[in-house]
Amino acid sequence: MQEKIKNLIKEALKNLEILDIDFIVEHPEDLKNGDYSTNVAMICAKKLKTNPKDFAEKIKIEIDKNLPKEIIKTEVAGAGFINFHLSPGFFRGSIEEILNNKNFSQNNLFSGKKIMVEYTDPNPFKPFHIGHLMTNAIGESVARILECSGATVSRANYQGDVGLHVAKAIYGLLKNKKLQDKSGANANQAGRIGEAYVEGSLAYENDEESKPASAQGHSTLRVSDSMSYGEARKEIEEINKKIYARDDEEINKIYDWGFRVTMDAFEDLYKMLGTKFDFYFLESQMAPIGEGIVKDNVNNIFEESDDAIVFKAGKHDPKLHTRVFITSLGLPMYETKELGLAVEKFKTLPNMNLSIVVTANEQMDYMRVVAKALSLIYGEYTDKMKHITHGMMRLSTGKMSSRKGNIVTGESLIRDTIDLVSLKIKDREYDEELKSKIAEQVGVSAIKYSILKQSTGGDIAYDFEKSISFEGDSGPYLQYSYVRAKSVLEKAMKENILPDPHSENAPLEIFELEKILYRFPEVVERSAREYEPHYIANYLIEIAHSFNSFYGNNKVVDKEDKNSPYKIALTFAFTFVMKKGLHLLGIEAPEKM
RNA sequence: GCACCCGUAGUGAAAUGGAUAUCAUAUCCGCCUUCGAAGCGGUCGUUGGGGGUUCGAAUCCCUCCGGGUGCACCA
Numbered sequence: 001m002q003e004k005i006k007n008l009i010k011e012a013l014k015n016l017e018i019l020d021i022d023f024i025v026e027h028p029e030d031l032k033n034g035d036y037s038t039n040v041a042m043i044c045a046k047k048l049k050t051n052p053k054d055f056a057e058k059i060k061i062e063i064d065k066n067l068p069k070e071i072i073k074t075e076v077a078g079a080g081f082i083n084f085h086l087s088p089g090f091f092r093g094s095i096e097e098i099l100n101n102k103n104f105s106q107n108n109l110f111s112g113k114k115i116m117v118e119y120t121d122p123n124p125f126k127p128f129h130i131g132h133l134m135t136n137a138i139g140e141s142v143a144r145i146l147e148c149s150g151a152t153v154s155r156a157n158y159q160g161d162v163g164l165h166v167a168k169a170i171y172g173l174l175k176n177k178k179l180q181d182k183s184g185a186n187a188n189q190a191g192r193i194g195e196a197y198v199e200g201s202l203a204y205e206n207d208e209e210s211k212p213a214s215a216q217g218h219s220t221l222r223v224s225d226s227m228s229y230g231e232a233r234k235e236i237e238e239i240n241k242k243i244y245a246r247d248d249e250e251i252n253k254i255y256d257w258g259f260r261v262t263m264d265a266f267e268d269l270y271k272m273l274g275t276k277f278d279f280y281f282l283e284s285q286m287a288p289i290g291e292g293i294v295k296d297n298v299n300n301i302f303e304e305s306d307d308a309i310v311f312k313a314g315k316h317d318p319k320l321h322t323r324v325f326i327t328s329l330g331l332p333m334y335e336t337k338e339l340g341l342a343v344e345k346f347k348t349l350p351n352m353n354l355s356i357v358v359t360a361n362e363q364m365d366y367m368r369v370v371a372k373a374l375s376l377i378y379g380e381y382t383d384k385m386k387h388i389t390h391g392m393m394r395l396s397t398g399k400m401s402s403r404k405g406n407i408v409t410g411e412s413l414i415r416d417t418i419d420l421v422s423l424k425i426k427d428r429e430y431d432e433e434l435k436s437k438i439a440e441q442v443g444v445s446a447i448k449y450s451i452l453k454q455s456t457g458g459d460i461a462y463d464f465e466k467s468i469s470f471e472g473d474s475g476p477y478l479q480y481s482y483v484r485a486k487s488v489l490e491k492a493m494k495e496n497i498l499p500d501p502h503s504e505n506a507p508l509e510i511f512e513l514e515k516i517l518y519r520f521p522e523v524v525e526r527s528a529r530e531y532e533p534h535y536i537a538n539y540l541i542e543i544a545h546s547f548n549s550f551y552g553n554n555k556v557v558d559k560e561d562k563n564s565p566y567k568i569a570l571t572f573a574f575t576f577v578m579k580k581g582l583h584l585l586g587i588e589a590p591e592k593m
Numbered sequence: 594g595c596a597c598c599c600g601u602a603g604u605g606a607a608a609u610g611g612a613u614a615u616c617a618u619a620u621c622c623g624c625c626u627u628c629g630a631a632g633c634g635g636u637c638g639u640u641g642g643g644g645g646u647u648c649g650a651a652u653c654c655c656u657c658c659g660g661g662u663g664c665a666c667c668a
Binding site: 030033037051077080163283305307308319325333337360362391394458460471479480488490495534541549 | 595597598605610616628631634648
């Protein structure tokens with residue numbers, strides 16, 4: 001429809017012998033101003049230095065000459081907008097389209113494209129915190145939106161299976177054998193390993209604070225020097241070496257158990273969150289690949305400095321800074337592994353068109369540097385990399401740090417939210433199995449929606465008391481509207497009234513719901529174009545509100561009402577769009593709640 | 594210090610350079626003998642300060658103030 005209107009305007013301009021005008025066609029915020037609106041007259045008037053309102057009238061006359069049947073009238077309003085009002089026939093046709101066209105929601109923005117989306121990235125031996133929950137919710141939703149836009153999407157997860165964090169956790173496990181308890185579910189065991197990690201990190205940091213004063217503040221301090229003080233530090237670094245070397249029986253056993261248990265616990269969470277990964281990349285495997293790339297390009301792109309191998313990105317772009325890729329001890333840094341990962345992805349998925357990585361904002365600058373290095377070495381990848389960053393969960397107590405243990409784990413947040421839902425539905429007459437399924441669906445939706453309702457870049461204020469809402473602008477509100485509509489449809493079936501979208505059965509009044517349901521595919525396309533799920537979230541709130549309002553003012557199922565079959569068809573259309581929209585957010589639509 | 598991001602009702606957010614800045618929450622007032630009140634209707638209240646560009650600025654530019662993040666051997 002939007003295209004149709006654009007062409008209509010272009011045709012009118014041609015008749016007026018005006019060329020090369022950039023204008024937009026959009027939905028006015030207020031439905032009073034029509035279904036579509038254009039600023040074309042204001043743009044032209046500026047160029048021709050004439051009065052915009054008069055000029056709008058002139059264009060309107062041209063447009064009206066060949067008005068298609070979907071447009072019932074046009075009008076000039078405001079500062080010179082031309083508004084288009086769609087006909088009842090169009091709206092009724094759109095309801096029929098929603099019911100009959102299985103591909104209604106789709107667009108072809110990415111058709112034929114192979115895309116990999118990397119997201120979540122929790123590290124084994126460390127807790128899965130709410131930051132990971134955020135990355136997961138956004139990544140999964142973006143993946144689904146791209147799929148709906150024609151892409152073939154692979155989901156990837158990148159995990160740090162080696163490094164100091166593992167050594168810290170194992171240190172904690174060795175010091176406090178109780179934490180090696182292998183009873184209970186994966187989540188319980190993983191929880192204890194998380195505690196061990198916190199213990200290990202604290203021991204490590206306390207040692208750092210007890211450094212001799214003479215050593216503090218020396219910027220030239222080498223890692224090797226730090227080995228000389230602090231028992232815990234020393235031990236942890238010993239453990240770290242043994243993990244790499246795999247030459248210690250006891251540590252190997254703990255490592256293998258801890259790796260499996262934490263990874264399995266993550267897997268349980270992914271299942272609950274509705275994510276299934278196609279590829280897992282491990283940091284230990286990316287390290288040699290990255291090292292190879294760096295070493296092949298020393299003196300070319302990378303250079304030696306203070307015994308380390310660095311990349312002076314500032315030489316290529318003044319906004320970027322220098323970063324170490326290989327330490328003075330010859331160990332590969334995160335940047336090097338990231339470089340290896342980027343290249344490995346293109347090998348894993350040949351002919352990939354786009355490689356997307358979702359992380360928190362803090363990684364933006366590192367990733368820019370890595371991307372710069374990558375594009376200097378592999379120019380062909382430059383336009384195929386996309387980094388999506390999101391804000392963090394702001395806690396009233398300050399920044400969360402898994403090292404300090406002042407975090408809300410993703411697992412505990414999900415559990416607490418589900419408990420809250422369980423409490424709410426405990427008196428419903430459903431069997432226990434259904435109740436726990438509903439609690440899970442609604443709980444996860446509350447969390448995911450609170451993340452996806454706002455634009456991706458911003459932080460989310462996280463308040464223990466009232467962060468997760470079940471009312472108003474919330475996931476459960478969407479689900480509730482869906483369930484309510486389903487229940488109406490069930491009643492219609494019992495009373496044997498069949499849906500019928502044809503206009504002859506429709507009431508004269510056009511409901512607001514009809515005026516916005518047809519916009520769904522446009523919203524999905526915009527979400528895909530901008531990699532922004534929140535447009536869909538906001539849109540779903542709009543249609544849910546419209547439906548609830550329609551529901552409140554109309555009796556849908558009514559044998560006496562000849563319009564009832566049409567209203568039932570409209571309710572059907574609402575459930576179709578809502579279910580699909582929830583799916584795109586990674587949220588399930590329950591049948592009952 | 595340098596770079597990047599951000600500042601919208603009491604609170605949390607939305608807005609493709611467009612029309613009377615939109616939602617939710619909190620407050621207050623109504624509505625369950627019509628199909629699910631996790632709902633509906635009403636009430637209250639907003640673009641950090643100052644310049645500039647524009648027919649038109651929350652949005653673009655400059656500046657000041659305030660916050661966040663990142664800047665050499667962690668990931």
